[in-house]
Amino acid sequence: MFDIKFKVLAEDSWSRARITQFETPHGTIETPVFMPVGTQATVKTLTSDEIREIGFKIILSNTYHLYLQPGASIIEKAGGIHKFMDWDGAVLTDSGGFQVLSLKDLRKINSDGVEFKSFIDGSKHFFTPELVIETQEKIGSDIAIPLDICGTYPSPHSETKRELDITVEWAKRSLKAHKREDQILFGVIQGGFYKDLRKEAVERILELDFPGVTLGGLSIGEEKELTAEMVDYTVSLLPKYKPRYFMGVGDPISILEYVRLGVDMFDCVLPTRIARNRTLFTKTGTIKITKAIYKEDFTPIENDCGCYTCKHYTKAYLNHLFKAKEHLAGRLATIHNLYFMNWLIQEIRKSIKEGYFKDFYQEFKSKYKEGNNSE
Amino acid sequence: MFDIKFKVLAEDSWSRARITQFETPHGTIETPVFMPVGTQATVKTLTSDEIREIGFKIILSNTYHLYLQPGASIIEKAGGIHKFMDWDGAVLTDSGGFQVLSLKDLRKINSDGVEFKSFIDGSKHFFTPELVIETQEKIGSDIAIPLDICGTYPSPHSETKRELDITVEWAKRSLKAHKREDQILFGVIQGGFYKDLRKEAVERILELDFPGVTLGGLSIGEEKELTAEMVDYTVSLLPKYKPRYFMGVGDPISILEYVRLGVDMFDCVLPTRIARNRTLFTKTGTIKITKAIYKEDFTPIENDCGCYTCKHYTKAYLNHLFKAKEHLAGRLATIHNLYFMNWLIQEIRKSIKEGYFKDFYQEFKSKYKEGNNSE
Numbered sequence A, B: 001m002f003d004i005k006f007k008v009l010a011e012d013s014w015s016r017a018r019i020t021q022f023e024t025p026h027g028t029i030e031t032p033v034f035m036p037v038g039t040q041a042t043v044k045t046l047t048s049d050e051i052r053e054i055g056f057k058i059i060l061s062n063t064y065h066l067y068l069q070p071g072a073s074i075i076e077k078a079g080g081i082h083k084f085m086d087w088d089g090a091v092l093t094d095s096g097g098f099q100v101l102s103l104k105d106l107r108k109i110n111s112d113g114v115e116f117k118s119f120i121d122g123s124k125h126f127f128t129p130e131l132v133i134e135t136q137e138k139i140g141s142d143i144a145i146p147l148d149i150c151g152t153y154p155s156p157h158s159e160t161k162r163e164l165d166i167t168v169e170w171a172k173r174s175l176k177a178h179k180r181e182d183q184i185l186f187g188v189i190q191g192g193f194y195k196d197l198r199k200e201a202v203e204r205i206l207e208l209d210f211p212g213v214t215l216g217g218l219s220i221g222e223e224k225e226l227t228a229e230m231v232d233y234t235v236s237l238l239p240k241y242k243p244r245y246f247m248g249v250g251d252p253i254s255i256l257e258y259v260r261l262g263v264d265m266f267d268c269v270l271p272t273r274i275a276r277n278r279t280l281f282t283k284t285g286t287i288k289i290t291k292a293i294y295k296e297d298f299t300p301i302e303n304d305c306g307c308y309t310c311k312h313y314t315k316a317y318l319n320h321l322f323k324a325k326e327h328l329a330g331r332l333a334t335i336h337n338l339y340f341m342n343w344l345i346q347e348i349r350k351s352i353k354e355g356y357f358k359d360f361y362q363e364f365k366s367k368y369k370e371g372n373n374s375e
Helices: A048-054 A063-068 A072-077 A081-085 A097-102 A129-139 A157-177 A195-207 A224-236 A252-260 A270-276 A308-312 A315-323 A327-353 A357-367 B048-054 B063-068 B072-077 B081-085 B097-102 B129-139 B157-177 B195-207 B224-236 B252-260 B270-276 B308-312 B315-323 B327-353 B357-367
Strands: A007-011 A018-024 A027-031 A033-035 A058-061 A090-093 A107-110 A113-117 A124-127 A184-189 A212-215 A244-246 A265-267 A279-282 A285-288 B007-011 B018-024 B027-031 B033-035 B058-061 B090-093 B107-110 B113-117 B124-127 B184-189 B212-215 B244-246 B265-267 B279-282 B285-288
Touching: A007 A327, A018 A327, A027 A033, A033 A058, A033 A327, A048 A327, A058 A063, A063 A072, A063 A097, A063 A129, A072 A081, A072 A129, A081 A090, A081 B315, A090 A129, A097 A107, A097 A113, A124 A129, A129 A157, A157 A184, A157 A195, A184 A195, A195 A212, A195 A224, A212 A224, A224 A252, A252 A327, A252 A357, A270 A279, A270 A327, A279 A327, A308 A327, A315 A327, A315 B081, A327 A357, A327 B327, B007 B327, B018 B327, B027 B033, B033 B058, B033 B327, B048 B327, B058 B063, B063 B072, B063 B097, B063 B129, B072 B081, B072 B129, B081 B090, B090 B129, B097 B107, B097 B113, B124 B129, B129 B157, B157 B184, B157 B195, B184 B195, B195 B212, B195 B224, B212 B224, B224 B252, B252 B327, B252 B357, B270 B279, B270 B327, B279 B327, B308 B327, B315 B327, B327 B357
Parallel strands: A033 A265, A058 A090, A184 A212, A212 A244, A244 A265, B033 B265, B058 B090, B184 B212, B212 B244, B244 B265
Antiparallel strands: A007 A018, A018 A027, A107 A113, A113 A124, A279 A285, B007 B018, B018 B027, B107 B113, B113 B124, B279 B285
16 A cells, blocks of 8 residues: 555644644645535636636546446546646546435445446446455555445434445455555445444444545535534544545535544535525635625626636626526635635645634634535 | 728638638637627636636627527626626627527517517517627627528529518618627628629628628528539639638538638637537547447547647546536546547648648548538
């Protein structure tokens, strides 16, 4: 396995927030880190150059989607996902488990793997832990995730325990199947919303000695307090010297919250998805750029924002582009929202490094009002 | 009226092809020139920086669309279309006549102007020559076009004559209404497919002494030979010292043909529209990038193309993006097609300047096969 040379560079005295650093075959990653999502080997609307210019060094791509389109062997023949999509930073691919298991009626799980139907043509496929590892090896991501069972909520203890057993078994099979020396595997910690099962998951996954761990099955959206409680408990059981990744979290307040609880890595489609839906981040909360008040607002989204969009265009222009259903609208909004996420992460790192994370946390939370991001 | 300081820099000995140059309030334009279309104050999918980087110095925007959304007064308050859309090159706005008159059932013409319904909300509007000038003055384009009647084909001689009379009358009213010193007006030559009426139009429009002229009502698509004959005849009547603009033409072969006949300026949505419909220009004709043969083609669209897309991405990646319905697909294709148009124009200019336009014309036409651009 690739040696990630993990280091803890700074620790907050008030919370579990920390700055860490580790190596990947495509560069050094400093955490806390937010990874933009490039589901289909493209962060929607942007070129890889633009992702790089905003300041990102690692992105996430989805194994499930790439497996179906264009197919892992195409990416392998292209020389890997980095060459395919012109990205020289690091790439993390998920296991595909979350997507496949979201299909509900379209999938069947047994201890050997999971059967699912393609969202493209309805064809049947069967993901085994070995196939998922092989797929990610062909894709050539820097960090790969073994196939796991991401449970539902609520779910009976017995079922969650059974899914945990399968996930641990699959983790072992994945390690055995994994060949690439230039790829890192992160172990997935499941266990639903049961503390005893989370504890068991941590112990059994740590035993397998993955270079990093990922918290699965906790991004259920509505039950934020319960999620925070489970994250808090699970992270408290984790060793200091491994990166901790919480899958599928990406709103500013949650990131701040989970950094406080000791999480290092995040990814989410939220910043890019709401951007295409005309919702923009500001330091005081989200705004809907199509509102009438912006029609004649000839100032940038935020005056002190350094993003390409704010340096070149006004709210009035963005208002026009969205109303006119222009392609450029979602792109300019995506640039701004991703820049904002990277700004937030940079500020968080700085505040940890310089010892004022508590102040930053409290000030940001008091100023930032979550808008209504729905249609 | 703004002094365009028009110069003829070179003339071909074999044909009417020529290189000319003139000034606008936003820079010097060298012709032959192709203007990308930014209908709604944005060339679809691209930033103004990208248009500039490809090499364009003038774009076209549509008065009709801007009048309805965001409205000319918003653009005026923004400081004009250049500031609004972050474009420091020149802008030509059309008269809106073509769009309004394409609405058929939704419009009524009388000698005072044309009534039409908004495509956005069905509201009624009335374009007069004066309102169209006022709208373009608010937009702040460098070159504006007076309201005209773009006839249909076929059309009786008497009706075409009546429409010509109105167009000339409206040209006079437009000149009278026009106030901006930093804006150029081009006169529109109508007259349908009747040589006597084209001759009359040329004489009556030239009498009004617009700094440039535009050939209207000839882009009817199917009847290419008839169009070429009418362009040939009309241009033969034009004076040397005015730029000649043929509205709505933008396929490579037609540009080559009309440059030969003495046309200087072109615009068309074709290169950008077919790009979003997965059709790409190459020196040997158009290709459909979603074809199966490109799925594993890890070379650029054209090996010797210098565009951003060809320098960073392969056909296999573009094939994937289009199949996956990704936003980036249309954008990368648009960059390539516009780069190709600018390359073609540069090559045409070079061949005129260096005296081998005939060879270039013949070689390009023999190699370039028009593909089937339909779905």
